[in-house]
Amino acid sequence: MAVVLIAGGGIGGLATALAVAGSGHHAVVLERADRFAEIGAGIQLAPNGLHALDALGVGDAVRATAVHMDELRFMDGVTGEHVTSLELTKGYRDRFASPYVVVHRAELHSVLLEACRSSGSISLVSGSAVDGYRTVDHRVSARLTDGRMMTGDALIGADGIRSAVRRRLLGDGEPRVSGITVYRAVIPMNEVPEDLRFERSVVWWAGPGCHLVHYPIAGGSHLNLAASSDDGTTEPVTSVPVGRDRVRHEFGALGRTALRLLELGRDWKTWTLVDRDPVGTWTDGRVALLGDAAHPMLHYAAQGACQAMEDAVTLGALLDGAGEASLPGLLAEYARVRRDRTARIQLAARDSIRLWHPAGAAARDRNTMLSALPQRALQDHVAWMHGFRVSGADRAGATL
Template sequence: MSKVAEQAFIVIGGGIGGLATALGIAETKQKVKVLEQAQEFGEVGAGIQLAANATNVLQRLGVMDKISEIAVFPKRLVLMDAFSGEELSALDLGDVYRERYGAPYIVLHRSDLHRILVEACEENAYIELFTNQKIENTVENDGVVTVTTANGEQHIGKAAIGADGIWSNTRKLFADDEAVCSQYVAYRGAIPIDDISSHGNLDDVYMWIGPDLHLVQYPVRRGELYNQVVVFKSSQYRPAIEKTDQWGTPEEMDQVFAGTCPLVQTGISYIQRQRRWPMYDRNPINNWTKGRITLTGDAAHPMLQYLAQGACQALEDASFLTDMLEKHGDNIEQAFLEYQEERIPRTADVQTSARMWGEIIHNTTPEAILLRNTIMKNRTDQDFQFVDRFHGYNKTAVKA
């Protein structure tokens, strides 16, 4: 095994969080190997929303200029009643937002973000990318971490970071837990923007909400495509059929959204129906680290999408971990411990808050809906109290 390989950090997983982690480690002028299970680096899904706590990190990592060329900078985040079509509340995402948090709110296609991160890694002399790497085992002995693949190949490095998502094998080193099914499913897709030009302000991010359902819409790829995500709770869900496609079907989607306003109905008519995403998270755990092995992103803290913070938290992880590696030098164990000391409480708060906001936006009782709507209608679009603690996290600022 080469000396370079022995000195490398090993990042398990080549998604958004894993690639950002590699770029962060490379900032410290240390070698990184990224091991991706798939045959090529790529991203599934459609759009992604990134608040200032994420774009601050992307600025730090030096990729924001390229991202800005293809991202959309929405003017407002708008909460709508899916049945009446009434605007309930909005958040100004313009200059006031950027001045408050030091970075913009952007929306873009996940594959565009992922491609830019891959290219940044490919151009970085400290980073090597590997595909077809299904990881079977990760162990540490005497300060050396050995990662073994399904075909028997071994990668030897000085530390390993599990960035292998919600179904992480690396997480099994720390927790014998199961993913929690929310009983909600999502259908996602992006269509040509011209197909939905009858809509209102295409510069805004819309979230249409109703009992046990919502629809999110926003432009991506320089405004050429319109991203849509349809989410609803399935009354057909049963634990016995959880691993099947017998619940949350397209037919049930049509039933759940029956009676919604015409703009929502138009959006639903365009949604891609061939793939559904059951929505899972996990309960927070109190330890991610053992010696020179730690977790990041969805491997550490998978969360529901209701705050659009999953990728944002992975980017926060990457930035803070980089700071700890710079602070502690060769003492990787201490760097990992201080990293999780900061990040575990932060991400647990966001995980549990995402669940809570899911309950708020999906309220089913008239009393709760009235209370929510009254509160929302009485705030201004420059009242940031509900998002400050998420978007305003200040440990990811660009270094002077």
């Protein structure tokens, strides 16, 4: 039985701990914060994310707290025209063997955390910020910022987009600033007029150089609003409060209905979107990167957490019953299996802006093109992402 150190107790780190424990090893999760918790609002889980959760043994617990969506609805944010919807009802659920859901981020995290707490093969250690690592004699030691050293047979860096493990492994500097600012607000559903509720929809309002997305969270009691402005910002800010006037000004090009939604928001906060280019190197002997530490992506494909969980399941399947000596080779195999798929999603998430942000004639052409697509074609478009079932059997998974 190997001891696998995991830097980071977010969604990726906890999923990895469950996968490692399930494959017969002991996982030690080192979390920087004083307690294991997740902040933020809603998170969408496509079938591929739910299949990964099933493989980790917690799919049903997550489904029980989730709101099941009926459509991904695409609106022209200027004219208010309903351009198209990818239906998420029977045809989609049958094809991808799962619903598409939204959950509160804290709910997903707490399901994973409870499962970790009830495992005898997982140690959860908070207040432990990893600062680097070194490999000595077939073992790896994580160095903590307070000087402690934790030693195991492998180290997984699941410590997010500004990963300390990645800094030591790749040294590729700060994330790329995308030039896009996101504005976020959460509104009690009972304050949203009936005609704007869309209680079972993820709705996009596409505008010139901007868009607004919303969906219900917390069992449908609140509406999560996230509006993106392609404002060319170069400052990587996080969670900065802004007033309604700034929101009105940034999204003034949107039409009346989208603006009515934005007017409902209070306590707006902004942050700058950052990501990184895909890289070929995720491993260094007994050390590997996972989740946002390996492949941070813009949230536009709603896949970052789903990919972190797929990573975890793949890694667990490879480590199943493995001896300590084989770990470097198995980590290299994990990276080989996961690299292309996650790189494609990183690039697709960036590329989605080209569909959402055009103006004038280009926006009209987009609407014509999208509205002509039948359901099957819309499903085909997302099948490679949503329809992927990560599998322990063939170590890669299959598209449904």
